[in-house]
Amino acid sequence: MIRLVALRLALMLPILFGVSIVAFTLMRALPGDFAQASAGTTAISAEALETIRRNLGLDRPVWQQYLGWLAHALTGDLGTSFVTRRPVAGELLPRLAVTGELTLIAGLMAMIMGTATGLASARLRGATDWMVRGLNSLLLAVPNFVIATLIVLLAGLYFPQLAIFNYVAFVADPAGNITGLLLPALSLALTVSVTISENTRAAVLEVASQDYVMVARAKGLRRRTILVHYLVRNALTPVVTVTGLQLAALLGGSILIETIFTVPGMGQYLFDSVANRDYPAIQAIVLLSATIVLLVNVLVDITYARIDARVSYE
Amino acid sequence: MTAPPLLQVRDLTATFTRGSSATRVVQGISFDIAPGEAVGFVGESGCGKSVTARAIMRLAPEGTPLTVGGSIRYRGQELTDLPEPAMRDIRGRRIAMVFQDPMSSLNPVMTIGAQIDDMLRRHGGLSRQAARRRTIELLGLVGIRDPALRADDHPHQFSGGMRQRVLIAIAVSCQPDLLIADEPTTALDVTVQAQILRLLLRLRRELGMALMLITHDFGVIAGMVERVHVMREGNIVETGATDTIFTAPTHPYTSALLAAVPRLSERGTA
Structure with missing residues (x-):
């Protein structure tokens, strides 16, 4: 298990490397740059623009800029924001914590709502099934x-x-903080819970028709035992997969939701950074988000191995 | 003179309903099984022999409404209208069942041992440690080597024959009065088939339980049971002592089934 985790963590490095290149070049492929964006609609001389660019190193070829960024990033320095002139890491981390909290609450909500409705839908069938599926659609x-x-x-x-x-x-105010995030989290969680709910329903129905469930009934086991140890444990694997994938979607969705609810997370920061062409900030946001998504994937793989002994990554 | 029957089935009918159409797959059959007796049910697939077993256990496949008519008495107690919780006490404890496909009959995410433990703890009220000891004993009884070690393995680490042994261990774990074996060897290799049949024969003797052996193959019945019911299209068409059925079948269908069994003597011993 430790080898598996180490291997998966090591595999993250080339992926993050690729992500950093793509993000770096894509940003610079956008029309305009920080110099123009900061000037806005005010008239500014070509020389002044050049000075700003030279000061920020934006006049150098892109590959040189990238190598420069990479050298710093490898030492843990994510650069300085063009706008605030403060280290990006210091700006980003408190916002990341807020977004992380929102995503976590939304994720928990979605998991609880999704598995509960999916399970009820599959086991009770009839009117409950119709209601859950209608609401899901x-x-x-x-x-x-x-x-x-x-x-x-x-x-x-x-x-x-x-x-x-x-x-x-x-x-x-811990209590006030969490209750304040409940509504944004709910609006994030609803869509995601639908996917989890539908997958839970399908998985439970699939498992219920398996021979080993019939054997469990022939053993005279109680309903509860069959539900927990035979149905749910076997339905868990596909449910964990979609839940893991959906967590990445939650992270993306939170950026929109934060803007609507004016939650001071990464969302607003990303939006402003893109508008200002604040390259170091965008680069850091992309890299951190990618890291989180990859970490969640590793977590999902570990969970698989814990649930199902047939899964082995050797 | 004869002992009262362990299981008494009278005018048993079984009907599957799908939408508005109803299909009667068991057409009112009657039979008895005496304590400790081994009875064979032979017939081609779809003749209603498996549904008869399911009707006794009251186990319809998920989502398929099965209506059962007639009477099924276990030690004089009517099972057809028994409340579900009481029926759960009969299942596994009094009447146990072994199914056809060992590859799909074990829970893939639970260890072998845990799947015997939960049965013992349900019916025997055993403590965790006591159930564990008995589980290892049972695995040894059905011929699993190193039972204490193998109890912690998962089903995918076992071959088909070994899995059927485990399923038999589960079925006999609470010393039922009646073991229903529904095509227990059909999914297995020929060499393994013989081993499983020998195991069933030995357990039946050692535990003194009655055996209801369901198969499409007369070759499986020979030497296993005292009496045979031949089923066709939901009816019992012939009943008799095994020897009599083999040597002098009265019903043409029985003769046809017997003729379908390949014989060594036809080539070898002549």
């Missing part, structure tokens, strides 16, 4: 930013005491 058809906007509108109109836009830091 509806939620799947509505993008999460529309759900978020609706939640903001409804809460704002009918429950003004909910104070949707009052984000407070965790250290200042």
Whole structure:
């Protein structure tokens, strides 16, 4: 198991290397740069633009810029923001923590809602099945930013005491911080829970028709034992897969949702950085997000091996 | 003079309903199984022999409504209208079953030992340690080598024959009065088939349980059971002592089934 984890972690390095190259070149392929963006609509001389570029090293060939960035990145220095002139890492980490918390809460919500509705749908069938599947289709058809906007509108109109836009830091007020994130997390979780729910339902139905479930019934085992040890444990593998994949989607979705709920996470920061062509900041965000997604994938693989002894990565 | 029957089946019918159409697959059969007796049910696939077993166990496949009519009495107790919790106490504890396909009949994510343990703990009320000891004993009884070690293995580490041994160990773990074996050797290699049949024969003797052996193959019945019921299209068409059926079948269908069994004597001993 330790070898598996070490191997998977080592494999992350070439992937992150590739991601850094793609992000670096793509950003510079966009029209405009920081010099133009910071000038905005004010008239500015060509010489002044050149000076800004030279100071930031943007006048050098892209590959030279990349090697320079890489040399710093390998020592743990993610560069300095063009806009604030402060280290990117210091700017990013507190925002990443907020986004991480939001994603985590949303992920937990989605897992609980998804597995519960999927399981109920598969085991109870009938009216429950119809209801869950109808609701799932509806939620799947509505993008999460529309759900978020609706939640903001409804809460704002009918429950003004909910104070949707009052984000407070965790250290200042832990309870207030978490309750403040519940609605954004819910709007993120709903769409994702649909995927988990549908997959749980399919997996449980598939497992229920297996011979070993019939054998378990022939053994006279109690319903609960069969449900937990035979149905759920076997249905878990496909459910863990989609949940892992969906966590990456949650991270992407949180960027939109944060903007709607004015949560000071990575979302707003990424948006501003792109608008300003703040290359070091964007580069750091992309790299960190990729790292998180890869780590989640490793976690999923470890979970597989824990659930199912047939899985081996040797 | 004769002992009261262990299992008494009267006018058993079984009907599958799918949508508005109903298919009656067992057409009102009656038979008895005495304590410790071994009875064979022979017939081609679809003749209703497996459904008869499922009806006794009250085990319909998931999502397939099976309506059972007639009477099934176990030691005088009617099973057809028994509440489900009471039926769960009969299943596995009094009447146990071995299925056809050992490759898909074990839970792939649980260890072999755990799948015997849960049965023992359910019916025997054994402690974790006691169940564990008994599990290892049972694995040894069905001929698994190094049972204490193998108990921690998962099903995929066992061959088909070994898995069927494990499933037999599960079935006999609570010393049932009646073991229903539904095509227990059909999915296995020929050499392994003989081993499994010998194992069933030995366990039946040692544990003194009755055996209901269901098969399409007369070759499996020989030497295993005292009496045979020949089934066709949901009816029992012939019943008799095994020797009589083999030497002097009365029903033409029985003769046809017997003729379908390949014989060594036809080539070898002449």
